[in-house]
Amino acid sequence: MKNFFDYRGIRIRPFHLNIYRTYLLVFWFPFVLSALGYSYLFIYPILLEMKQANKYDLLALWLPSGGLFLLLIIPLLLLVMMRRSSFIRGGYFYRVYQRQMLARLLESNGLYEKKKRKSKEQTRERIIFPKVYYRSTKEILYLTLPTDGMKWHDRFQKIAKTFEEMYISDFISEKKEMGFTTYSLMIDVISKRISIEDCIATDGKIKLMEGVSWDYAEVPHMLVTGGTGGGKTYFLLTLIQALVKVGTVDICDPKEADLKDLQDLRLFKGHVFYGTKWIAKCLKNAVAEMNQRYVYMKALPTYKTGKNFAYYGIPPYFVIVDEWAAFYSTLNYKEQEEILGYVKELVLKARQAGVFLILATQRPDAEYFGGGIRDNILFRVSLGKLQEQGYHMTFGNEQKNKAFINKSIKGRGYVDDGSAIPREFYAPLVPKRYDFIEELKKISSMKLLDTKEVYPTVDEINEAYEEFGIEKNDE
Numbered sequence: 052m053k054n055f056f057d058y059r060g061i062r063i064r065p066f067h068l069n070i071y072r073t074y075l076l077v078f079w080f081p082f083v084l085s086a087l088g089y090s091y092l093f094i095y096p097i098l099l100e101m102k103q104a105n106k107y108d109l110l111a112l113w114l115p116s117g118g119l120f121l122l123l124i125i126p127l128l129l130l131v132m133m134r135r136s137s138f139i140r141g142g143y144f145y146r147v148y149q150r151q152m153l154a155r156l157l158e159s160n161g162l163y164e165k166k167k168r169k170s171k172e173q174t175r176e177r178i179i180f181p182k183v184y185y186r187s188t189k190e191i192l193y194l195t196l197p198t199d200g201m202k203w204h205d206r207f208q209k210i211a212k213t214f215e216e217m218y219i220s221d222f223i224s225e226k227k228e229m230g231f232t233t234y235s236l237m238i239d240v241i242s243k244r245i246s247i248e249d250c251i252a253t254d255g256k257i258k259l260m261e262g263v264s265w266d267y268a269e270v271p272h273m274l275v276t277g278g279t280g281g282g283k284t285y286f287l288l289t290l291i292q293a294l295v296k297v298g299t300v301d302i303c304d305p306k307e308a309d310l311k312d313l314q315d316l317r318l319f320k321g322h323v324f325y326g327t328k329w330i331a332k333c334l335k336n337a338v339a340e341m342n343q344r345y346v347y348m349k350a351l352p353t354y355k356t357g358k359n360f361a362y363y364g365i366p367p368y369f370v371i372v373d374e375w376a377a378f379y380s381t382l383n384y385k386e387q388e389e390i391l392g393y394v395k396e397l398v399l400k401a402r403q404a405g406v407f408l409i410l411a412t413q414r415p416d417a418e419y420f421g422g423g424i425r426d427n428i429l430f431r432v433s434l435g436k437l438q439e440q441g442y443h444m445t446f447g448n449e450q451k452n453k454a455f456i457n458k459s460i461k462g463r464g465y466v467d468d469g470s471a472i473p474r475e476f477y478a479p480l481v482p483k484r485y486d487f488i489e490e491l492k493k494i495s496s497m498k499l500l501d502t503k504e505v506y507p508t509v510d511e512i513n514e515a516y517e518e519f520g521i522e523k524n525d526e
């Protein structure tokens with residue numbers, strides 16, 4: 052609802068074109084004034100005396116000139132340093148500079164009107180900016196522009212990507228009101244990075260950053276993409292250390308690289324898979340687990356329509372497959388069909404049973420994700436540097452208007468937490484001293500659901516599916 056007074060922010064005016072420098076001069080001005088006073092009191096009398104005596108002694112001026120120099124230059128240097136440090140910390144001057152950038156964007160793109168002002172002697176031109184407003188909080192930048200059907204309407208409607216690139220920020224939403232559009236952009240995301248110690252799974256969610264959690268029951272399954280060295284393995288290990296405390300974690304490492312080492316831990320005995328045959332078995336087991344869980348839940352005395360695994364206190368079950376695309380491309384047609392079949396079942400049906408897939412890959416090309424699998428994996432993370440196409444594959448072609456910016460920060464990328472709005476992401480920070488293996492050794496066992504003698508028939512499974520509103524199996 053509209054308030055009577057809606058504060059849009061500071062209106063951008065032509066004086067903002069040089070405001071960053073102007074502010075420096077304004078802060079310096081009192082020192083210039085005191086330098087003038089000082090000169091009048093201490094230098095002028097000496098000069099006057101010299102003039103009267105008609106004898107100029109530069110040596111006598113040396114000390115007072117030094118004082119003048121200190122009075123002018125030291126404050127200027129301090130102010131330049133203060134301005135720079137405020138800029139780096141994202142403080143006052145940083146925001147001043149953002150306003151200057153906005154003014155310069157308008158000017159350099161000719162987004163202004165010219166107005167002539169006539170006086171007796173001459174005609175002067177004045178530029179008038181459209182009604183553009185700037186407002187910022189510590190985390191969000193609000194930029195309001197006129198979308199009133201006038202001259203620059205279309206231009207202002209498509210400006211979000213430019214803002215993302217200008218301010219190295221993420222467009223998160225737009226709010227339209229009659230005549231204006233307000234774009235909200237997230238800034239200073241790095242300050243929301245958490246440490247691995249704070250990456251904890253509770254209440255069906257795993258915290259990944261301040262304000263970003265993977266709510267696996269609501270936004271099931273995860274896609275992790277990233278080039279080599281971007282932090283994919285560290286991120287998967289971070290997820291594993293948190294998820295293993297609340298449920299079961301099966302790990303498929305087709306490349307037999309970093310994750311395979313976990314098999315040496317007692318905790319992961321029988322939970323690490325490699326080789327096509329065993330990975331297929333792991334996924335088949337997960338489908339069987341899903342079916343058992345549905346039948347098990349339906350048979351519980353506490354069974355209640357519409358409730359999921361969490362309601363019955365059933366621990367979640369995660370299957371992590373690393374290097375999915377590379378693995379998939381090595382499979383023959385028959386193997387592809389079998390394995391894709393399991394993945395598809397899990398992606399489409401397993402949410403309420405609490406069985407979740409985490410697929411990690413370098414590039415999520417559509418050819419490795421048949422049957423709409425990619426579209427049904429709702430939580431997506433990219434890590435490290437990707438080409439534009441890689442971002443579009445990860446977050447969908449509808450993100451073509453978003454500016455994805457690569458930075459050389461380990462564990463940095465983008466996340467779509469199910470909102471369909473990707474934003475900058477920093478994986479939990481893993482300190483150098485942190486040893487994943489040693490930390491995992493401290494965990495004695497995984498939380499498993501003991502479904503005991505539940506070995507359901509196809510009919511029983513279909514019956515349970517019906518209860519949970521899931522499409523039945525054909526056989």
Ligand SMILES: Nc1ncnc2c1ncn2[C@@H]1O[C@H](COP(=O)(O)OP(=O)(O)OP(=O)(O)O)[C@@H](O)[C@H]1O
Binds near residue numbers: 284
């Ligand atoms: N979240 C993080 N916190 C701290 N350092 C990180 C993080 N993620 C990655 N790194 C650093 O980056 C290095 C590479 O990360 P990682 O091994 O996870 O990359 P990768 O994408 O899996 O690469 P590859 O595919 O080549 O194994 C790590 O050795 C670590 O030093």
